[in-house]
Amino acid sequence: MATTTPTRPSTEAPEDSGSEGRMLKLGAVGGDWLDRRVSGAGLVRFFGRKIFPDHWSFMFGEVALYSFVILLISGTYLTMFFVPSMDEVVYDGIYAPLQGAHMSKAYESTLHISFEVKGGLLFRQMHHWSCLVFMVAIFVHMFRVFFTGAFRKPRELNWLVGFALMVLGMVAGFTGYSLPDDVLSGNGLRVVDGLMKGIPIVGTYISMLLFGGEFPGHDIIPRFFTIHILLVPAAILGLIAIHMVMLVLHKHTQYPGPGRTERNVVGFPVFPVYAAKAGGFFFLVFGIITLISATTAINSIWVYGPYDPSPVSAGSQPDWYMLWTDGGLRLIPGWEFTIFGYTVSLNILLPMVVYGGLLAFLALYPFIESWVTGDDREHHLLDLPYNAPVRTGIGVAWITEYLILAMAATNDLIAVKLHLSINDLTWTFRIAFFLAPVIVFYITKRLCLAMQRQKRDLALHGEETSKVVRMENGEMIEIHEPLNEFDRWVLVQHDDYRPLKAGKGVSALRAAATSFFFKDQLAPVTPTELREALEHAGHERHKIDELTGGDYRTPDVRSH
Amino acid sequence: MKALAARRHHPLAFVAILLLALVATGGLYAAFQPRSAQAESYSQDDVDKGEELFLANCASCHGTNAQGMQDDSGNTLGPSLIGVGAAAVDFQVGTGRMPMQNSGAQAWRKPPQMNDEQTRQLAAYVASLGPGPSVPDEEALSSKDADLENGGNIFRVNCAMCHNAAGAGGALTRGKFAPSLSGVESKHIYEAMETGPQNMPVFNDDNISASDKRDVVAYLKALDEQGSPGGISLGSFGPVTEGLYAWTIVLSLLVGCAVWLGAKAK
Numbered sequence: 042m043a044t045t046t047p048t049r050p051s052t053e054a055p056e057d058s059g060s061e062g063r064m065l066k067l068g069a070v071g072g073d074w075l076d077r078r079v080s081g082a083g084l085v086r087f088f089g090r091k092i093f094p095d096h097w098s099f100m101f102g103e104v105a106l107y108s109f110v111i112l113l114i115s116g117t118y119l120t121m122f123f124v125p126s127m128d129e130v131v132y133d134g135i136y137a138p139l140q141g142a143h144m145s146k147a148y149e150s151t152l153h154i155s156f157e158v159k160g161g162l163l164f165r166q167m168h169h170w171s172c173l174v175f176m177v178a179i180f181v182h183m184f185r186v187f188f189t190g191a192f193r194k195p196r197e198l199n200w201l202v203g204f205a206l207m208v209l210g211m212v213a214g215f216t217g218y219s220l221p222d223d224v225l226s227g228n229g230l231r232v233v234d235g236l237m238k239g240i241p242i243v244g245t246y247i248s249m250l251l252f253g254g255e256f257p258g259h260d261i262i263p264r265f266f267t268i269h270i271l272l273v274p275a276a277i278l279g280l281i282a283i284h285m286v287m288l289v290l291h292k293h294t295q296y297p298g299p300g301r302t303e304r305n306v307v308g309f310p311v312f313p314v315y316a317a318k319a320g321g322f323f324f325l326v327f328g329i330i331t332l333i334s335a336t337t338a339i340n341s342i343w344v345y346g347p348y349d350p351s352p353v354s355a356g357s358q359p360d361w362y363m364l365w366t367d368g369g370l371r372l373i374p375g376w377e378f379t380i381f382g383y384t385v386s387l388n389i390l391l392p393m394v395v396y397g398g399l400l401a402f403l404a405l406y407p408f409i410e411s412w413v414t415g416d417d418r419e420h421h422l423l424d425l426p427y428n429a430p431v432r433t434g435i436g437v438a439w440i441t442e443y444l445i446l447a448m449a450a451t452n453d454l455i456a457v458k459l460h461l462s463i464n465d466l467t468w469t470f471r472i473a474f475f476l477a478p479v480i481v482f483y484i485t486k487r488l489c490l491a492m493q494r495q496k497r498d499l500a501l502h503g504e505e506t507s508k509v510v511r512m513e514n515g516e517m518i519e520i521h522e523p524l525n526e527f528d529r530w531v532l533v534q535h536d537d538y539r540p541l542k543a544g545k546g547v548s549a550l551r552a553a554a555t556s557f558f559f560k561d562q563l564a565p566v567t568p569t570e571l572r573e574a575l576e577h578a579g580h581e582r583h584k585i586d587e588l589t590g591g592d593y594r595t596p597d598v599r600s601h
Numbered sequence: 602m603k604a605l606a607a608r609r610h611h612p613l614a615f616v617a618i619l620l621l622a623l624v625a626t627g628g629l630y631a632a633f634q635p636r637s638a639q640a641e642s643y644s645q646d647d648v649d650k651g652e653e654l655f656l657a658n659c660a661s662c663h664g665t666n667a668q669g670m671q672d673d674s675g676n677t678l679g680p681s682l683i684g685v686g687a688a689a690v691d692f693q694v695g696t697g698r699m700p701m702q703n704s705g706a707q708a709w710r711k712p713p714q715m716n717d718e719q720t721r722q723l724a725a726y727v728a729s730l731g732p733g734p735s736v737p738d739e740e741a742l743s744s745k746d747a748d749l750e751n752g753g754n755i756f757r758v759n760c761a762m763c764h765n766a767a768g769a770g771g772a773l774t775r776g777k778f779a780p781s782l783s784g785v786e787s788k789h790i791y792e793a794m795e796t797g798p799q800n801m802p803v804f805n806d807d808n809i810s811a812s813d814k815r816d817v818v819a820y821l822k823a824l825d826e827q828g829s830p831g832g833i834s835l836g837s838f839g840p841v842t843e844g845l846y847a848w849t850i851v852l853s854l855l856v857g858c859a860v861w862l863g864a865k866a867k
């Protein structure tokens with residue numbers, strides 16, 4: 042079993058029993074060893090004795106962290122050979138199909154890394170794969186936090202820090218894959234240039250400022266290089282530090298369970314158990330990324346060719362985490378009008394408003410929810426997603442919208458692979474953009490409520506055994522196996538929320554919002570209900586036992 | 602590695618190559634310029650056999666004299682083949698597109714129904730109807746001293762917008778698509794450029810000269826041969842398939858590890 046440390050300092054020693062006890066002693070000895078060598082003994086003990094709960098869904102933050110470490114290591118290797126310059130050279134390296142081609146030094150050095158530097162291609166692929174994994178882990182982690190309500194007080198600020206990390210991750214990725222100066226990344230820059238120029242009045246100036254003149258200019262690669270290897274990683278590192286400090290201060294949340302309360306954390310101490318697990322996990326993540334990078338190609342820039350503004354290849358897409366920003370541009374009709382000699386490109390502005398809205402909603406969601414619920418308590422116990430049907434529905438709807446944008450950005454590939462018409466697909470996505478989130482929200486919410494109902498029955502009546510007894514009067518009774526108290530606890534512990542009524546300082550808007558959130562909510566099982574259900578079950582059980590003598594085997598089995 | 606060794610030549614070699622190149626250019630110019638006039642020789646026998654085959658397999662759509670046919674409501678069943686040349690037939694029949702099976706957005710590549718001999722005879726028949734591009738010969742396709750860089754450049758500028766930079770294929774409007782080019786025979790690549798099947802534009806010798814076409818063919822063959830230096834190419838579709846891979850295979854590996862580590866040693 043795991044240990045429980047009270048949140049408030051306690052002098053009680055943890056129980057010392059069996060192998061668990063030995064492990065703890067090991068921790069104490071290890072901590073002690075460190076104590077004597079490192080000043081700030083209190084700090085070490087503080088961290089070493091921190092308890093971290095164990096659940097696989099809590100490990101994606103770690104995956105993000107580890108892939109970031111791998112990004113730093115592999116990126117450092119790449120900087121030793123990459124030349125961030127747009128000066129033109131004639132290629133005379135080993136890759137035959139490009140010998141004699143004119144290209145920038147940036148592109149040339151990337152070819153050099155790929156084909157001539159020892160381990161260069163492996164490191165390039167590791168850098169890019171760990172970037173994809175980093176962003177995947179961030180998204181999974183973020184939605185773990187979202188669906189379990191881990192962003193609630195006191196963790197709203199940490200949610201914002203995390204959100205900033207997600208956006209910085211996108212910036213890091215985008216600036217990174219723009220560096221090799223190939224046709225594909227050049228096309229991506231061209232889109233950014235277009236987005237900026239779409240901003241009325243100032244757009245052209247911003248673009249000129251970024252590119253140091255007319256697109257593509259000669260400055261963008263060196264500038265992106267500085268942003269990519271210095272500014273963004275430093276910002277990410279700093280924010281990760283803040284993220285972790287806040288995590289330690291708040292302590293980690295935990296799933297509801299017997300013995301787990303709002304005032305304790307049940308799990309393993311960081312030292313040695315968790316440290317060992319985390320260390321092992323780091324090497325597993327490292328191993329998986331290395332394996333993938335050694336076997337699977339990513340961003341084969343020699344195929345795309347050196348950047349040249351004229352060619353655009355079919356299937357030009359950004360990395361997955363930027364896909365959604367391309368989807369809106371592909372979906373929107375070409376709406377533009379001219380006013381006072383300025384072109385107002387709605388086909389660019391509207392998608393940008395949508396993107397901004399989606400991001401802002403995500404960032405502000407903790408504040409929106411706490412405003413609606415008026416819940417001002419601290420939460421250290423997580424919600425099971427089905428116990429928060431509206432939140433879960435909103436999250437799934439958000440993901441759906443995101444996915445539709447991302448899929449719209451891949452409409453040409455979907456069309457080729459599924460032999461569909463790209464025009465039909467575009468229309469389907471346009472309609473889905475408005476309808477799908479609503480439908481998905483409704484379905485998810487209904488599913489959650491159905492699960493609540495089912496869990497409620499389970500808590501009250503226990504598990505169905507599919508053994509049916511026919512009483513003498515012909516009545517059929519199924520034998521239910523009551524849950525043990527631990528399992529039942531998980532099903533009955535959650536909070537009960539009721540919609541607010543307008544008036545008494547509650548605005549009509551807020552009343553409507555709480556009603557939207559909670560009007561269908563099922564009340565958790567009350568102690569009275571539970572007592573009645575148990576009594577009823579006991580009574581039934583008694584009747585059955587009287588009839589069968591407590592032997593539930595069927596007569597034919599019994600006669601053997 | 603051969604390529605690396607090949608680059609290390611004596612400085613004088615450059616002068617020699619320059620001289621050779623100058624001499625060769627004159628010869629090549631003479632050899633390649635009047636290409637469209639230089640037709641493959643077909644015997645009358647080929648033409649007759651071709652006509653028989655044509656009447657049996659193609660006339661239902663293209664008409665008994667290959668003049669083209671329309672159905673009652675004016676939709677083209679098959680276009681006129683007069684003047685499309687032997688190259689068009691060799692491409693359409695050699696890649697199995699013709700005889701066309703079902704009418705859809707586009708005729709699909711399928712296993713050829715005619716053998717090489719029959720294809721040749723059909724080509725002879727259609728070529729006899731009017732002058733058109735002929736089937737390219739060995740020399741026109743030889744990749745021996747082709748300029749891969751030039752071929753790659755022409756491919757990226759002229760073809761990649763439909764066929765994708767890696768030749769993996771791409772979508773056109775309304776369900777039409779540019780197919781993948783990997784594994785397509787050299788002469789079919791050449792013929793596709795010359796005849797512009799369906800929604801593909803024709804690249805005649807004024808757009809892309811014969812030697813440029815040869816470079817394109819050589820480039821595509823080099824892409825095929827070199828494979829994917831980075832490992833599994835995931836179909837060469839670029840960032841989307843890479844992202845899918847990360848979200849499916851890599852993520853399941855990670856979840857697997859997380860569940861394994863998160864499982865309490867009970």
Ligand code: HEM
Pocket residue numbers: 098099100101102103105106109179182183186191192196199200201202203204205206207277281284288292293294295
């Ligand atoms: C560079 C990217 C990130 C890293 C390295 C990272 C790392 C971590 C780690 C290791 C944890 C503790 C383990 C866990 O609960 O998974 C954590 C917790 C947390 N993260 Fe992140 N995270 C990142 C991005 C984000 C994002 C994008 C969000 C949300 C917008 C976020 C919000 C949170 C919150 C609220 C917690 C506390 C969870 C709890 O106590 O249950 N993080 N983070």
